[in-house]
Each structure stands twice: as structure tokens, then as C-alpha cells.
Amino acid sequence: DHIGYFLGRRAGPAFHHTRFAQRYASRLDKTEQLLTKHGELSIILGRLIPAVRSVVPLLTGISGLPAARYTRYDLIACSVWAGGLGLLVVSIGGLINQAE
Template structure:
């Protein structure tokens, strides 16, 4: 029986169809945030590089699954968001949180959708947040296509290139995890750095920090 958290087991058990299904679930369903999207794509690309999966079919399926999954998450957020955030009470579901989200996506929307693709867990919730914040669907869809293509195609091709360079001579799981860790750290660090360049963002974060420490 395949281990759902082991990308190699998943690929061997279900092939490209299962890879696409998991990418869709991780992108569009809240229950999919724990699934191994990055390592799965890298492993699938590696398998394609060694001739065990068809590269073009894999790319089409993974990119389509990422884009369609994000659109499902956006739709869920748009249809249910205001029911969740309709009250003025409560720390987690206060209406002010939704208003902040709307302002954030108005300013950083496109870049957020693309960059979130490369950050585990965040990519699961970002489309829903965009829907809740009333980000126009045409704008979301355009950036979603870019993000889904860069992530689905780029990470897969990274695994493919790795296979072509080193063949069967490395510990696949060990090196894939290292590659994923480096990619996540670099992307997350770049995202935070970019946001902190904005004066208003820095002021809001500073105000929250001071507020918490003064209580």
C-alpha cells in the first residue's frame, strides 16, 4: 500500500493521474494542505527524466491541475467568505480581517498569487483568501495561469533536469528534500523581503508588534 506522504510510492502506485489528482487537491481543497506537492512534482519530473513517465503528458496534467485547483479554492472563498466573516465579534473571523485582506489583494494580489504557489500550505489558502477579498476573477485567473505554469512546469522540469544530469546515481528522496528546502527558503525569504520594502506594510507590522508587547 502506498504511503500518501511518500511521493515515490504515490507515483509508482497511481502514475500521472494520481499526481494530477493530488496537485488539484493540494491547490483547491483545504484538506490537501498536508500533501507533498513540491516533492511530488520533483519526483515525477525525475521519473520522467529516467523514462518512467511521459514528460509532455505530465506537464499538461500538473499545470492544468494546479490552475483548476486554484480556481476551485477561489470559488469556495468567494461564495463562503462573507458568511464566515459577517460578525463584528471574534478574533479569528472578524469583519476587519476581511477588509484588510481586500486591501492587501488590491495592492499585492497578482504577485501574491504567483509567489504563494511556491510556499507549501500558503498555496492552499491563498486562492480562497483572494476569493474572499473579492479579487476580480479575470485578474486572479491571469496570475493563476502564470503561477500554476511556473510552479507546475518549473518544479517538474527541475526534477527532469536533475535526472538527466545525475541519472540513477543519487539518493532521490534525500536530494529532492534538500532541493525543496532550498527553494522554499529562497522563495519565502524573497517574498517577505519584497513585502517589507513597502512602507505601509512595515508600519502595520511594527504597530502590531508594539501593540502586542504593550499589553
């Protein structure tokens, strides 16, 4: 996640001048406004949604969210992800033990 974030920070200013960014300028503007307004929530939810998971760090870096703020919410997102995965494994293990 942090590699994607820092790639976005590095490419941020130049990214806005690419053909892709110019073609989808309105969508990218809306995305950046959303990330600026709800950056923390998008980082946390972005980790939990598979299709969005790899794009959120890059877009967050491009939007210019400060690194300390990104790291803080990424650690929260990692904790939520790890806790949820742990609960899922324990629950499945309990179901398997009951079936035996």
C-alpha cells in the same frame, strides 16, 4: 485552486460575520489589503509556498478579486510551477546519469 477561489467568493460576505473573522479581524483586514494591493503577486507566490498554497485562493475569493483576473494570474502561476518542476526533474535526471 478555482474551487477554493469560488468558495471564497461565495462565503465572502458571510465570512466577515463569523467568530473566527471577528477574532482575527485586524489580521484579516491586513491580509485583504495586501491581496487587494498585490493580488497578482500573492497568487503567483502563493502557489510556490506549500503552507500558503491552499489558503491563498480562498482568501483571494473572499477579498473580491475579479474572477478573470484571478484566472489569468493563476494560469501564470501554474506555468511557473510546471516549468520549475520540469527543470527540477531534468536536473535530477542529469545528476543521476552523471553518477552512473
